[in-house]
Amino acid sequence: MIIAGEQDSRCPIQPIKRFVEKLSEMKHPYVFLIEERAGHISALFKWEENIPLFTEIVKYLKMNL
Numbered sequence: 001m002i003i004a005g006e007q008d009s010r011c012p013i014q015p016i017k018r019f020v021e022k023l024s025e026m027k028h029p030y031v032f033l034i035e036e037r038a039g040h041i042s043a044l045f046k047w048e049e050n051i052p053l054f055t056e057i058v059k060y061l062k063m064n065l
Helices: 013-025 047-064
Strands: 002-005 032-035
Touching: 002 013, 032 047
Parallel strands: 002 032
Antiparallel strands: none
8 A cells, every 4th residue: 555645745646656657567557546635744734624635544454464
């Protein structure tokens, strides 16, 4: 599972997207979630706005643990 913030200045989104493209080319399974308004971890502090994100994380963990 890869979670990225579209507005992240510390970890720019383009290298992450290239990494995901490579995973696709290799047919490696992954889940990629982009938080459009998020910067570097900033969105996680607004938990009430991130219920859909947390729901996806729990779903992923249930499937893979």
